[in-house]
Amino acid sequence: MRIILRRRIRPNPASNRAEYRQVLLRARRLTIGRAPDRHVQIDHAEVSSRHATVCSVLGRLRVRATGRGTVIVNGKRRRNAWLRTGAVMTFGVARLTVEQQRAHGVIVLRLNDPHALSTKKIESANDLSLKEAGLNPRYWSWLLVIGLLCIGFLSPFAGAVISPLRAAIRATPLVPSDALWLPGPLHDRHRAVGDDCNVCHTKPFERVANTACVKCHHTVQHHVAARSPDASLFAGSRCADCHLEHDAQKSLIDRSPVGCVACHADLKSLKPDTRLQDVNDFSRTHPDFELSLLSPVKSNDELVWRPVAVPAATRDAARQESNLNFSHKVHLDPKGVDSPKGRQKLACNNCHQPDAGGRFMLPIRMETHCSGCHTLQFDEADPGAVVPHGDVPRMFKALEEHFSRAFLNPAIGRTVPSKAAPRLPGGEQKILTHDEQRRALAWADSQSVAVARELLEKRVCVECHKITRDPLRAEGPERWRVEPVRLTERWFPRARFSHAAHGTSACSTCHQRVESDDDSATIAMPRVSVCRDCHGDDDRGKVASTCVMCHDFHNAGRGPFSESRPGNTEQARQ
């Protein structure tokens, strides 16, 4: 669009006639306003910075208000208007007239602005402060407050309290929901709960009840017997006291000792008949570890071996009656022990090997750990012959079979006494007579009993086992009894311990003086003072160790938490 703009200018003092000065503009649209970058600049209070534009639409002229104001076209206020030749647009006191619309899109406009004849007062025409430029802190404050209330509160609140809206608000992207209120993500283990806050938060402004937890965790065990009166001590306790959700931490469990110590610092005041000692912390007040020793207990006139707690006072005198003779001193001799392959140096882990979880030691087995050196040979002439382990009748049977065969086959090498030797005039093909058979059997039996006695009472079995003999019985499998081995497997059943986690320490760090221990009854389990060398509470340079590092709260076999009285009480309260 080409525009010839004729501007009335300050008249020459010599002439009285109005003088116009024209400029030729080329622009897609003619801009009008107060701003200095407008083609037509008009200083007037009613004219905004970017007030209007004039452009050609399909050969016709059109004026359009670009700001909030209007344009007065031929005396009428309009937002847009088509312009014909002779149309007069008024901006404040300035008038812009369409004089001609020539061919080839050339427009002639005449501007008559009385203010242009004088200079302006610069102070009034410009925005000299931020306030004048339209910045208004009050406006922005309201905008921010209302915006935050809508986004942060109204929309999520509507979803939280109006159940028909809940699903829609939560599911619609960009619509603020109560997810905005989430103080932290759900723990990984609770992801299955999903995004519905109300699964756990059943009532507004009320804390999550235990019933919400046991809906899923119905098998979780109680700390005390769930149906005992002790369970009432837990009335008012919440799962959430210890299990902290939305807490941005790796574990759901609050490991601080506060919750445990709240009762265990003075347990007698809550449960006068308790045999547990008070504990405040690990480094000072934790009592010495109470051994649990496999001991014979009379039950229904019968001796049953059960783990029995050894009071701390008698711990020093405690002995493990395992029916096994074993010397750590001999086996850990630095010079080595005799073995079929010569002297062999042994270490703890030759016999004590951790289970797959690394927590406990696997049981010691004769076949795996001992038989490499302790072979059960009984016949020097036949080194390959061994008696089976762990079964006296089977041992006798094996011996009888061996000597019967030896009788029949002297090539085995054993010297059969001539009196007992079979006479075989016809060679080996001859069938034994009845008498010969009886003599052979008698010989094999007497050999078996003699060797068995030797093994059981003098040489092999008795080396490790406690053997009892019943003199009233005839010499045979019933006469001897190998007392069963009673090795304690869980010395501290109420504590958790992982051998794997302590793999950097030598065994002797905790199981002290084992290498000088010649008596299998000596107990080499560590005391609390040994643990305190490395473990402490918040002590500097110690491993921070709280109750739950070693102890479980939910004790196996105590009954589900959901059946406990506190749970029921809480349910009743709701």
Next chain:
Amino acid sequence: MAIESGPMHQSFVTHGGYRYAVAPLLMAAACAAGYLAQPSNQQPNGGTWLGLTLGTIAAAMILILMGYGIRRRTFRASVGSATRWLSIHVYLGLCTVVIASLHCGFQFGRNIHTLTYALLCLVVASGCWGVYAYLRYPALLVRVRGNVGRKQLLRKLDDLDGQALALAGSLGSGLRELVIDAIRRTRIGGGPWTQLSARDDSTLLLGAPFQSGFARVVGNAGQQRLIEILARQRAGGGTADAKDTLDKLLTVTGDKAVVQRQLQRDIQLQGLMQFWLYLHLPLSFGLLAALAIHVLTVFFYR
């Protein structure tokens, strides 16, 4: 004007020999000590008893800090000097960030709670900018405009425009209209960004005979374009009178450019001294709203 520059504006920081910094700093230190004394195996969190205590303190401090706005509007000399109140406001505000950080246990997420914390940080940051503005800009203002006020500068600009018009009257109509147009299109200040960046938006509608082809609106920052054209005219010859007039016009236009620049810098510095408040106030009210939502929602889903 000199009173704006030095001791008065610094005094709210050092007021009473940092007396008003002591109590908030001690409180922040006590809160930090409490935070550090927590068992190390416990995740610090706004929901623990310590977290709730710190949160309550921080919320109370925010309300007290917001009260400063009311206090400022209803000033009574008997309640204490404005400087003292400002000093307390500044130090209390700084400590609130410390206490709020300890309250949240440095746990952040995409939620209303972190938004509240972020708003608090922004409010305090804008406040810090305000402190900087009050310490730095008054001295700069004096350096920019000397001991001359803005009104005097504007009057001087009007005078120079008047002189330019008087001189242009004796020139040809083309030059005369150009000078008038330059005066009309001289821009001081403008929109917020123009004010804060001290940009000169002055323009000139340049047509024949000073420009070949179509007329265009061209930039005239610092009156440079006008000076160029006048200088070209001066070099182009003419009578001695005309040259003399053009010389004077050039001098006047140069002086105007200097005054214009002083005014722009003045507007910029004054704007910067106020602009922080245009952030500080809305953010403060936004913080208040977010704080209310935060408190309500943490108890809604307990």
